[in-house]
Amino acid sequence: MATTEITAEPGSPYIDMTREFDAPRDLVFRAHTEPELLSQWLGPAKYRMTIEEYELRDGGVWRYTHADDEGHVFGFHGVFHGTPSPQRMVQTFEFDGAPGHVSLDALTLEERDGRTIARMHSVYQSLEARDAMIEAGMEGGVREGYERLDALLARLGDRTPATVA
């Protein structure tokens, strides 16, 4: 099974993510841009995703919420920059709970032998903003268990520290 490779270089406010999909590029692009499809996969399954706005054009606004069964609702919004295409889709990303902390996400899709490699480069305003946004917006502040640390330590000998693959 494919794994999502996420890299966060020490000292730089970026996150890079690479993932391969067993589908042609046009289909992967549709799954990223058609609200009906996007709401079926973006975010953990425990969240119901509701897309309130999705204007797929230069300057178009998108807005959605993730809601869990306990009544927690997390809202996110942003703006598309440039005409979104499979070659390049650039958008801002802002968690309603941390207004003014905006990241800029660039997604590129490359087709290779009928499969698609998706690469996302996210730029944050600072290291602090990056960490704060993810602390606040990703999982509603759930704390990690020590199991993950154990797994990380087991890999420390041969992996770069901020890459969890």
Place this chain on the structure above:
Amino acid sequence: MQTIEQLDAVFGALSDPTRRAILARLTDGDLSVAELAAPFKVSQPAISRHLKVLEQAGLISRSRRATTRLSHLEAEPLRDATEWLARYRRFWDESHGRLDELLAKLQREPPETAPTRQQQSRSR
């Protein structure tokens, strides 16, 4: 949660493969400089310098037993340094797993009708 300066120190300390190997070995228990140096092709003074960097980042503490200085792994800073990343990874891992399933389902549909049958496909 640590300050950004502390996180930078942790990431800086983790940027070296020898220091990562030292931390990995300390998960089994406290070790002396000589014990830590044994598997590496570097001198004990070089290992001592690495230990100093790890100590300043708060990743290890050092104690003295008779004439031997022992290094002890301090897990908490490492946990903080990677926690936000683990959360990010878990979010996208699960999302992409769901996207895999969706893409497989969409490809099983007749291609000429796929774009107009999303509503129907979702209810299957």
